[in-house]
Amino acid sequence: MCQLLGMNCNVPTDICFSFTGFQARGGLTDIHQDGWGIAFFEGRGCRVFLDPRPSIESPVAELVRSYAIRSLNVIAHIRKATHGDINLENTHPFMRELWGQYWLFAHNGDLKTYAPEPTGRFQPVGTTDSERAFCQILNTLAERYPDGPPVVAELHETLRELATDIGAFGEFNFLLSNGDKLFAHCASRLSYIIRQAPFAEAHLTDQDVTIDFEQVTTPDDRVAVIATTPLTDNEAWHTIAPGTLLTFCDGAPMMMENYVTRPFFRPESCPST
Template sequence: MCQLLGMNCNVPTDICFSFAGFRARGGLTDHHRDGWGIAFFEGAGARVFLDPCASASSPVAELVRSYPIRSLNVIAHIRKATQGEVRLENTHPFQRELWGRYWIFAHNGNLTDYHPAPSDRFLPVGGTDSERAFCHILDTLARRFPDGPPPPAALHGALRELATLIGGHGEFNFLLSDGERLFAHCSSRLCYVVRKAPFPVAHLADEDVSVDFSEVTSPTDRVAIIVTTPLTDNETWRQIPPGTLLAFHDGEPEALGETATIAAPAAADPQRCA
């Protein structure tokens, strides 16, 4: 199973701590060795790093781990190949332009018997079901809203419809962002935590590393971390119910049709950091 990691914040924040634990799952604490990637939104731009090798031993991943790039929205992916060869063009996350914005997409799952109609504008470069799904999503949005981006609730509704349609072909856990919001769809497994004041010490589950967020944040900071399985062992991670599409904005879930109130804790009663 591939691994997903997303971050959405109300102020530009680096993801070095969470990425340190996430990176270890690519060949050290887990067996995902078929490539990894991460994308940071910076204003209207997107800084994307891709490497078709294990993240645990990747020099590029070491650069990202130690380089405090600050962003409002980040999407990362560790790949376990099911469709498509282990090659750079098949490495997530994928990037395209729509409505004058960059869109970033990463998928966890396996879609079978999935052959969407070809798009005149959005064509896959590699051979993955994930990139085909991304092109299908953007093509549908471009056709449905030809005059530009719709209101957030309408966009959420369209994405919810597409997630259900494409999810009929198999597991379709995904993260998608245009730099304004981060959308997280849970097909089988996805959870999140919101870090805000008061900030306790958090400890990684995959590395013996801790950080006291109260020393590196301000009282008004708010950060949502979305991941396949919890990254820390002393925070209350909330499981996103299968079939749910959440929109994250300013570091927390946003009520655009589905809210986080139905999400149950992913662990019994660990220390909360939210």
């Protein structure tokens, strides 16, 4: 399966430590070698780095590791292709503009029979099921809320409905962000950790790298890191239950009345790839 990485914070934070472990999964500690990408929000702007080469071999990935970009929201993806050729246009994250905001999206899974007609303002450029799903999400939001974004609780509910509808076609783990909130949907496998005071040391699972967060943070910092599987081996990560949509804001999941999507994805009924 592909690998997802997200970060949502209450203060601009760099993702270099987490990305160091994440990068290794693109050909060193795992088999995902069909491209990778990462996108950072900076104010209302967004930096996007994409490369169809394996992340472990990519000089662009090495640039990101040493380029301490500070952001409130980050989405990254390592690809194991199931739909579409291995090329730049099929590399996640995908980006579009809606309501004067950039939106980022990355998907892990296989929507085996998902082939909606491309109608509406948002059209796929590449040939992945992931980009088609992203366009359907944005087309639905644009049609339902033509005057601008709804309140976050209503937006969450609409995304929950869409995750259920699209997820009926297969495995639909995804990260979505507009630079303000980060939405994380777990169909089969997704975990998160909240780092806040008192901070401690963390050691990567995929690389022999340790950081003492107390030395690089302030007592008021709070950072949520979301990943397909935990990136560290000495911290307590929270496993997100399959069929759950979480909305992260200021480094923590918001409490929403409705966060469960149905039907739950059953791995035995639609194998991940």
